[in-house]
Amino acid sequence: KAGVTQTPRYLIKTRGQQVTLSCSPISGHRSVSWYQQTPGQGLQFLFEYFSETQRNKGNFPGRFSGRQFSNSRSEMNVSTLELGDSALYLCASSLLGSTDTQYFGPGTRLTVL
């Protein structure tokens, strides 16, 4: 079974721009979660989508948004980029999302200049 895929793997943007990241979960998985990883901060939860609905949200500003499509693929959008948004953005999928283990993709490395 193919794992979680994320595109693009690397991205360079400038302040004020917006960016869209994509995540394709493992086949059959209906839950997709997004995390931001920065040095010293571990993985910070952004949001979770289940069956096209946002089920949970972390403490990030409204510039961070996401959506999930009917095929469970998910996109994450960050508008008005700031230097502090530079991070590794990880997507994780799970079968049901409640007590199931999450499986991570390789991440998208976003650099904001």
Added chain:
Amino acid sequence: DQQVKQNSPSLSVQEGRISILNCDYTNSMFDYFLWYKKYPAEGPTFLISISSIKDKNEDGRFTVFLNKSAKHLSLHIVPSQPGDSAVYFCAARATSGTYKYIFGTGTRLKVLA
């Protein structure tokens, strides 16, 4: 407020010896815990999990211990191998209510040959 803490940012262990990675949590509602391993430029890989109804779970060289009264869990790797060198994250969640996982900041393990 860091609800899941990994107080040791790094750990070095000789090959063949035991590696013990520690994790503390503050939220008594957490009842499901996981350990992930992360290599550079890759997403975290699931290692082992434990439910709060157990105090120990074993999978090959990896054992996780849970002390609910102390709100502490640990991951034991025996024997340690050079390929175990990676960053290890613990994660916790409450299986009722919120569906989000809270991650620690990670411990970098280096196994010396």
